[in-house]
Amino acid sequence: MSWPPQWRGAGVAESESAVTLSAAKGATRSTVEDPVLEKETRSQDDVDLPWQVVVHNDPVNLMTYVTMVFQRVFGYPREKAERHMLEVHQKGRxxxxxxxxxxxxxxxxxLHGYxxxxxLEKVS
Known part of the structure; x- marks a missing residue:
């Protein structure tokens, strides 16, 4: 790993598995260890079962905006996107x-990005 020029010699020490930082002379040193990654395990049922994407009503977004998002994300034609938007507006989801x-x-x-x-819900 190579540090930017402004960091070199500024209390930053490099090693293969950790980086040690010190703020000033006499400051305590702390070591940042490599993170331990845990693998997410899913049962076969979780993977095989159908899942559904549910959108919920909110008082913030305009109906035209919600329709446009459904068209962009799912590729729905305007009529189908509007039907879903009205369902969200009237039924809450x-x-x-x-x-x-x-x-x-x-x-x-x-959808969160918009x-x-x-x-996300399991189909029951």
Missing amino acids: SILWSGMRERAELYVQQ LLLAT
Whole structure:
């Protein structure tokens, strides 16, 4: 690892597995260890079961904006996007998509990127 020129000699020491930082002369040293990553395990049922992407009503976003987001994220035609938007507005939620979990997680993430309230649910 190579440090930017402004950091070299400024109390930053390098090693293979850790970086030691000191703020000033006489300051205590602390070592930042490599993080331990835990592998997420999922049961076969979690992976195989269909999952659904649910969007929830909020008082902030305009109906036209929500319709546009559904068109962009899911590729829905305007009429279908408007039907889902009205369902969210009238019933408080709408199931936008169902299928494999990884794709559903991606859709939820994309909807969050547009500041919409979306969740992932198992199909029961």
